[in-house]
Amino acid sequence: MADPIKIRATLKGSTGEVRLLIPHPMESGLRHDPAGQTIPAHYITSMTLSLNGRSILEAGFGTAVSANPLFTFQLQDVKAGDKVGVAWLDNRGQRGSTETVFDTN
Amino acid sequence: MRRRSFLQAFGSAAALAPLVGTGLLKPGMALGTESGRDAFEARTALDALRLLGAGAAEQNAALIIRAPEIAENGAAVPIEGISAIPGTTQLTVLVDKNPFPLVLQFSFGPEVLPRFQTRIKMAESSRLRLVAMAGGRFYTVFRDVKVTIGGCGE
Numbered sequence: 153m154a155d156p157i158k159i160r161a162t163l164k165g166s167t168g169e170v171r172l173l174i175p176h177p178m179e180s181g182l183r184h185d186p187a188g189q190t191i192p193a194h195y196i197t198s199m200t201l202s203l204n205g206r207s208i209l210e211a212g213f214g215t216a217v218s219a220n221p222l223f224t225f226q227l228q229d230v231k232a233g234d235k236v237g238v239a240w241l242d243n244r245g246q247r248g249s250t251e252t253v254f255d256t257n
Numbered sequence: 258m259r260r261r262s263f264l265q266a267f268g269s270a271a272a273l274a275p276l277v278g279t280g281l282l283k284p285g286m287a288l289g290t291e292s293g294r295d296a297f298e299a300r301t302a303l304d305a306l307r308l309l310g311a312g313a314a315e316q317n318a319a320l321i322i323r324a325p326e327i328a329e330n331g332a333a334v335p336i337e338g339i340s341a342i343p344g345t346t347q348l349t350v351l352v353d354k355n356p357f358p359l360v361l362q363f364s365f366g367p368e369v370l371p372r373f374q375t376r377i378k379m380a381e382s383s384r385l386r387l388v389a390m391a392g393g394r395f396y397t398v399f400r401d402v403k404v405t406i407g408g409c410g411e
Binding site for chain 1: 294297332333334352355356357359360361362363364365366367368369370372373374375376377378379408
């Protein structure tokens with residue numbers, strides 16, 4: 153199984169910063185292994201960010217998001233204790249999700 | 258096919274119904290698995306923009322795309338996109354010379370500022386485009402990035 157998603161949610165006043173690192177090969181389907189065989193495409197096609205269980209951002213991805221995708225987003229009007237979650241789905245139907253709580257630090 | 262695997266992954270269409278109700282997810286556009294996916298298959302940036310309805314995007318200085326002038330490693334080029342255009346609900350990134358130019362698209366709810374940082378692959382030196390949708394209109398900004406070692410094929 154894949155490594156867990158790393159998610160960090162920090163508050164500066166009422167602005168929240170969410171940083172995500174999703175371990176995933178993001179294989180484009182355009183590369184070849186040393187034997188010359190095409191490495192099949194395996195990449196995240198969609199991602200949702202949620203705040204207290206409600207979707208607040210939808211993402212669609214092609215094959216050119218780098219391996220182990222890293223994202224930073226800024227949320228308005230959040231407070232300590234608000235729950236932020238992320239869920240992804242890839243082209244093979246695999247998925248992952250995690251959530252954390254906004255903290256002041 | 259994609260729709261089927263999506264529905265299997267999430268259990269059933271009913272599981273998505275609450276998201277559709279928020280207005281963030283439009284029926285048929287859920288998580289970019291439907292019509293939106295066509296643009297990801299486009300082979301030119303102009304085709305992708307046309308499929309997104311953004312063929313007539315105007316240049317706008319309130320859009321900023323930050324990226325290194327010279328990227329050593331095309332497999333992970335750090336970029337930042339920021340829109341100061343009021344009412345921005347969507348940001349899209351394209352790399353003209355990638356085999357599939359459409360890289361990503363974010364649709365923002367009102368809780369999220371229309372800005373992001375991430376890392377993308379660039380096959381070779383290319384124009385990078387950021388496209389914003391605000392109030393149903395499209396705006397764009399360009400930046401040229403030189404890539405030392407490409408990051409898509411081989």
